[in-house]
Amino acid sequence: MISHFLIWPILLPLLSAIVMMFFWSKPREQRVISVVGHFFTLISAIFVATRTMKGDIYTLFAGNWEAPYGIVFVGDALSGALVALASFSALAVSIFSAGSIGNGRASFGFFPILQFLLMGLNGSFLAGDLFNLYVWFEVIIISSFVLITLGSEKAQLEGAMKYVTMNLLASIIFLTGIAMLYGLLGSLNLADLSRRIAESPDIGLINTAAVLLLVGFGIKSALFPMYFWLPASYHTPPAAVSAIFGGLLTKVGVYAMFRVFSLLFIDDPFIRKTIIILAILSMIAGALGAMVQENIRKIFSYLIISHIGFMFAGLGLFTELAIIGAIFYLFHDIIAKTNAFLISGIIYKIRGSFRLENIGGLYNQFPYVSILFALALFSLVGTPPLSGFWPKLYLLQGAFADLNAWMMFGILLASLLTLLAVVKIWIAAFWKKPQVRKEIQERAVWHTLDQQHKIILLTPIIMLTLASLLLAFYSSEVGSLAALIAQQLSDPRIYIEAVIPTP
Amino acid sequence: MEILLAVTIGLLYAAGIFLILRRSMVRLIIGLILLGNGANLLIFLLGRISKGKPPIIPEDSKVFTDLYADPIPQALILTAIVISFGLQAYAIILVKRAYRVTKTDDLEEMITTDEL
Amino acid sequence: MNTIILKTASKYLLPLLLLFSVFILLRGHYLPGGGFVGGLVAAIAFVLHAFANGLPETQRLMRIHPGFLMPVGLAIAFLSGIFPMLFDLPFMTGMWKKDPIPVIGSLGSALFFDIGVYLVVIGSSLTILFTISETK
Numbered sequence: 001m002i003s004h005f006l007i008w009p010i011l012l013p014l015l016s017a018i019v020m021m022f023f024w025s026k027p028r029e030q031r032v033i034s035v036v037g038h039f040f041t042l043i044s045a046i047f048v049a050t051r052t053m054k055g056d057i058y059t060l061f062a063g064n065w066e067a068p069y070g071i072v073f074v075g076d077a078l079s080g081a082l083v084a085l086a087s088f089s090a091l092a093v094s095i096f097s098a099g100s101i102g103n104g105r106a107s108f109g110f111f112p113i114l115q116f117l118l119m120g121l122n123g124s125f126l127a128g129d130l131f132n133l134y135v136w137f138e139v140i141i142i143s144s145f146v147l148i149t150l151g152s153e154k155a156q157l158e159g160a161m162k163y164v165t166m167n168l169l170a171s172i173i174f175l176t177g178i179a180m181l182y183g184l185l186g187s188l189n190l191a192d193l194s195r196r197i198a199e200s201p202d203i204g205l206i207n208t209a210a211v212l213l214l215v216g217f218g219i220k221s222a223l224f225p226m227y228f229w230l231p232a233s234y235h236t237p238p239a240a241v242s243a244i245f246g247g248l249l250t251k252v253g254v255y256a257m258f259r260v261f262s263l264l265f266i267d268d269p270f271i272r273k274t275i276i277i278l279a280i281l282s283m284i285a286g287a288l289g290a291m292v293q294e295n296i297r298k299i300f301s302y303l304i305i306s307h308i309g310f311m312f313a314g315l316g317l318f319t320e321l322a323i324i325g326a327i328f329y330l331f332h333d334i335i336a337k338t339n340a341f342l343i344s345g346i347i348y349k350i351r352g353s354f355r356l357e358n359i360g361g362l363y364n365q366f367p368y369v370s371i372l373f374a375l376a377l378f379s380l381v382g383t384p385p386l387s388g389f390w391p392k393l394y395l396l397q398g399a400f401a402d403l404n405a406w407m408m409f410g411i412l413l414a415s416l417l418t419l420l421a422v423v424k425i426w427i428a429a430f431w432k433k434p435q436v437r438k439e440i441q442e443r444a445v446w447h448t449l450d451q452q453h454k455i456i457l458l459t460p461i462i463m464l465t466l467a468s469l470l471l472a473f474y475s476s477e478v479g480s481l482a483a484l485i486a487q488q489l490s491d492p493r494i495y496i497e498a499v500i501p502t503p
Numbered sequence: 504m505e506i507l508l509a510v511t512i513g514l515l516y517a518a519g520i521f522l523i524l525r526r527s528m529v530r531l532i533i534g535l536i537l538l539g540n541g542a543n544l545l546i547f548l549l550g551r552i553s554k555g556k557p558p559i560i561p562e563d564s565k566v567f568t569d570l571y572a573d574p575i576p577q578a579l580i581l582t583a584i585v586i587s588f589g590l591q592a593y594a595i596i597l598v599k600r601a602y603r604v605t606k607t608d609d610l611e612e613m614i615t616t617d618e619l
Numbered sequence: 620m621n622t623i624i625l626k627t628a629s630k631y632l633l634p635l636l637l638l639f640s641v642f643i644l645l646r647g648h649y650l651p652g653g654g655f656v657g658g659l660v661a662a663i664a665f666v667l668h669a670f671a672n673g674l675p676e677t678q679r680l681m682r683i684h685p686g687f688l689m690p691v692g693l694a695i696a697f698l699s700g701i702f703p704m705l706f707d708l709p710f711m712t713g714m715w716k717k718d719p720i721p722v723i724g725s726l727g728s729a730l731f732f733d734i735g736v737y738l739v740v741i742g743s744s745l746t747i748l749f750t751i752s753e754t755k
Contacts, residue, residue, distance in 0.1 A: 007710045011701065018697060021690035064703075064712040131579055138586045145593055149600070157601040158613040161528065164594060168535050169523070175542040175583060182576070183549025232616045294619050559649070585655060592747045599751075 003058040005051070006075045008044035009083050009122040013037060017115035027106035031098040034111040038091040041118060045087035052080030055484055057498035059128065067128070067499050068189035074128035074499055078327065078485045082125045082255055085331060088467065089247045089338040090118045092460035096342050097240035099456035100349070105150050105238070113150075117143040117244065124252050128499055130178055130188045133256060137174070137220070141167045144249060147241045148233060159233030166219055166229040174216030180209040191499035194263040194492045203268075210265040214274070217260070221253025223312060224282035227305045231289065234304075235297035235354065239345025242297055246304055247338030254311045254330060262489040266318055276316035280410035283309030287417030295354050296344045296429070299421050300337065303380070306414050307333050313407055314395055322398030323486035328391035328478060332471055336380045336388060339464035343373050346457060347429060352443030356425070360434035369458070370430050372465055377426065379468045381419045387471035390479065508548045515541030526610050528598045535594065539587045543580045550576025622671075629671035636664035644737050645723055645730075654733035658740025665741075666748055674752060685749065688742030696735025699728045 016037025023029040052058065052075050060073040075083075094114060101110050120139030127133040145167075149160045182188055184205055185196045197206060215226070222230040230250070234242050265271050286306025293299045307329070314326020344354060350366070351359040363370045375386070382388030392415060399407040446454075471478055488494050515537050522534025555572035605613060640661035647653030665685075669677040678684075703712035715727040723730070 002707065002709055004704055004707075004710070011697070011710075014693070014697060018690050018693045021693070024686070024690075061709050062711050064709050131582070135582060135586070138590070142586075142589060142593065145590075145597075149597060152600055152604065154604050155616055157597070157604050159616045160597060161601055161610065161613060162616075164597060165523070165531060165535070168590060168594070169538070172535070172538045172542050175539075176545060178579075179542065179546040179549050182546065182579075183551075188575070188579075236616060292619065298619075581655075589743075596747075596751065 003060050003075070005044065005047055006058055006060040006073045006126060007062075009041055009048060009087060010073075010119055010126065012041040012044055013115040013119040013122070016041075017112040017119070020112045020115065021109075024109070025107055027103045027111075030106055030111040034094050034114065035091070035098055037115060038087065038094040038118070041122075042084070042087040042091050045083045045122065048075055049080040049084035051075070052077050053481060053484070055488075057488070057495065059499055068187050068192035071132050072128040072189065072499060073126045074190075074495070075126055076485075076488050076495065076498070077481065078255070078258065078489065079125045081331065081481065081485070082251075082334075083122050085334045086121045086125065086248055087118065089334055089464070090114070090121070090244060092338060092342070092463050093240050093244045093247075095463075096243065096345065096457060096460040097238075099453055100240055100345060101238060108150055110147070110150055113143045113146050114244070117147065121248055121252060125255060128190055130181065130190060130193065130260070133259075134171070134174060134178060137252070137256075138171060140249065140252060141171065144245060148237045148245070150241075151238070153236070156236045159236035162229045163233035166226075170216045170219035173212055173219070177209045177212030177216060180205065180212065184209070189499070190259065190263050191496040194496055195500075197264055206265070207268060207270065210261075210268070210271055211274075213260055213265075214257075214271070217253045217257045218278070219253075221250045221257065221308050221312075222305050223253075223308060224278050224285050224305070227282070227286070227308075230305060231293075231298050231301040234301040235295055239297075239341055239348060242300075243338045243341035243345070246300060246341045247334050250304055250308055251330060251334055254308060257312070258315055258326075258489065261315060262318075263492050263495060272316050272318065275312055276404070276407065279309045279312035279316050280406055281309075282306065282312065283410045283414035284417075287414045287421070290421040291417055291424075294356050296347065296356065296359075296425060297341065297354050299425060300340045300344065303340075303418060303421065304337060306418060307337075309414065310392070310395060310411065313411065314398065317398050317402050317404065317407070318490070319398050319402060320483070320486050320490065321394055321401060323489055324479060324482040325391045325394030325396075325398055327482040327485050328394060328475075329388075331478065331482075332379070332387045332391055332468070335464050335468045335471065336376065339376045339461060339468065340380055342461050342464070343376055346373075346446075346461065348443075349449075349457070350444060350446040351434070352440040352445075356428040358435060358437060358440050359429045360432040361430075363430040372458075372461060373430075374426070376461065376465045376468065377422050379465075379472065381422045382415055383419075385472055387468045387475070390472065390475040394479070394482075504552060505548065508544060508552070512541050512544050512548065515544065527608050528601065528610060529608060531610065532591070532594050532598055536587075536591055539583070539591075543583050543587075546576050546579050546583070550579075625671040629668045633664050633668050636667070637661055640664065640737075644733060647733050648727070648729055654736030655740055657733075658737040659744065661737070661741050662744040662748070665745055669749075669752070674749065678749075685742045685745035688738045689746070692735045692738030692740075692742060694735070695738065696732050699731035699735060702728050702731075 016033055020030045020033050058075040061067060062071040117140060120136050120143060124133055124136035127136055145164055148163055149156055184202055185193055185200060187193055187196060200206060219226040234245055283306050286302050286309060289302035290299045293302060310329050311326045314322040347359055348354055353359055379386035379388050382392050392411060396408060396411055519534045519538030519541060522530045550573050553570060553572055555570040558567060558571040558574050560567050602608060640657040643652040643660060644654055644657035665677055700711045703714050704710060713727055713729045715725055719725045
């Protein structure tokens with residue numbers, strides 16, 4: 001039985017991109033195709049997710065070359081869930097960008113490249129091969145490079161210089177790690193590597209390769225101390241682009257860490273301790289950074305760094321509770337961060353600025369929309385009973401069971417600082433009286449939009465907020481899915497057996 | 504041969520890292536290109552250098568008896584070269600655009616995105 | 620570059636290089652060559668022509684914008700990839716026609732994938748090079 005369905009979340013974005021490229025100079029048609037394409041991708045991704053959620057692991061041997069010789073796509077519970085969430089967030093962003101991206105950017109291929117980005121994301125979640133993972137990473141970064149520079153504003157180009165340099169460097173470091181692993185073990189298939197590492201005598205060299213991968217993925221997922229490129233660049237492109245970057249790009253790095261370190265290197269105490277220390281520092285550094293910023297999108301950028309720390313903390317502890325917390329947090333964070341950046345886009349449309357001193361009084365003017373935003377922002381913080389609360393609870397339990405006082409301190413402090421940062425946004429943007437400045441007022445286009453346009457812009461935020469509420473209401477179900485993932489991650493034999501069955 | 508390659512790779516990495524620590528954008532790009540080439544050579548070296556035949560089993564036999572060259576490193580390097588071709592073309596155009604907009608080659612002057 | 624020698628030579632070199640690129644494309648599967656290299660050779664042929672005769676002349680000769688070749692090539696590669704799925708084989712399985720065809724040799728879905736790559740490479744590298752040389 002061949003699991004053809006695994007390939008569709010990768011092929012459908014490609015197909016829609018190809019179709020859109022035939023409509024190169026027709027932005028209207030591209031908008032429609034983009035949303036439709038993302039919708040069908042989401043359906044195929046949900047199909048994958050519902051199958052993998054039952055605990056089976058599916059494989060697809062591309063070109064009919066069996067593992068470990070050919071390229072293999074593997075769908076386990078983690079990949080399935082992430083493919084579905086990524087496609088969902090991408091659909092939301094696609095609807096938002098259909099209403100907010102101007103014809104100028106669209107005529108330079110914004111929409112096809114958004115599809116290529118989703119293709120890369122889904123591909124890296126499903127890849128069962130280290131080099132294949134590298135190739136999907138490159139698909140992601142080249143599309144993100146184009147998205148971040150499209151428009152060529154001064155801030156965009158300056159931010160892009162840092163973004164491009166650090167991501168290229170991360171890719172090269174990742175490639176060096178791959179080269180070392182191949183030289184030592186003679187294979188790149190993850191399942192095969194996992195088997196061979198257990199028997200290999202060269203622990204020192206393998207740890208060197210592990211550290212190279214840690215640095216490579218660490219740069220990509222903006223882990224302390226390799227995060228400085230993120231707040232320098234994520235606030236420069238249009239809000240739709242920031243949303244998909246903030247929601248998904250760093251999470252691919254986290255996913256790769258989980259996949260590679262659970263299968264290959266986690267046994268080593270040195271690696272685990274390193275990850276834990278970096279995670280705690282990342283939580284605190286990101287939250288402190290968020291405190292001092294004055295630009296909404298920069299606050300969210302620093303919060304990304306802080307929350308990446310939570311996920312890495314779960315990976316470092318690697319007990320069942322901790323992994324459940326980290327995976328749950330990953331699900332929550334994809335939805336919450338995409339939503340946060342989209343909301344900042346709406347605020348920009350209303351007030352014409354991202355800076356806290358120029359916005360204000362939103363609650364008086366738009367009470368219903370403000371309550372919607374409040375739900376999204378406070379689920380980002382983790383106020384009970386919203387979706388950010390449950391994973392933190394699991395993580396705290398995990399840290400407590402491990403008697404890791406530093407980590408508990410880090411989690412609690414970072415949560416408190418996140419709360420303060422979001423409260424700061426809330427007070428400045430929603431309660432405080434607005435300061436009207438003329439040159440900024442001209443960029444506020446919200447009141448000129450017609451009703452239909454406003455609905456298009458608000459739909460993705462309603463979708464994401466609903467998804468976030470669902471995560472909270474069904475927290476026990478999500479918890480049991482995370483438990484299944486934790487079980488699959490902590491026992492590599494399940495994965496190996498599914499990819500390379502012992503005869 | 505291995506020693507020569509190892510020294511070359513070391514030099515490429517060292518030169519690349521030296522150049523990306525400079526303040527000039529052009530040197531930064533050249534440094535990244537050198538690092539990428541170093542990584543490709545590293546794959547080539549670690550895939551064991553052997554003068555072998557292509558790994559295709561003749562029709563009249565079941566197994567390959569002759570010395571054969573490992574095809575995987577070659578495939579990896581080709582893929583990596585194609586990818587870096589695209590990325591470098593992109594990076595060069597980015598530098599050109601950035602230079603035209605900011606009127607400077609000095610990375611220390613591109614700090615407006617880091618301000619509060 | 621405005622030399623009579625290059626101008627005259629490029630007139631004859633363009634068809635020759637294009638023919639050579641097709642040769643490289645076809646000999647690809649088992650021997651060195653293939654879509655990527657073939658595409659680069661073809662792109663270089665056009666670049667040489669543009670060097671000698673100026674960019675507008677080459678663009679007039681090509682008739683279509685090179686960017687248009689990208690979706691066409693991608694579509695061909697995509698179709699050759701999903702073709703085996705109609706026969707319940709995994710994505711991108713190589714399917715071969717039994718009897719070889721003169722000139723081309725054995726015909727398989729891999730050839731169509733290579734043709735797709737060939738077109739994408741011509742399209743993308745020419746788009747890049749034309750963009751660089753257009754903006755002074």
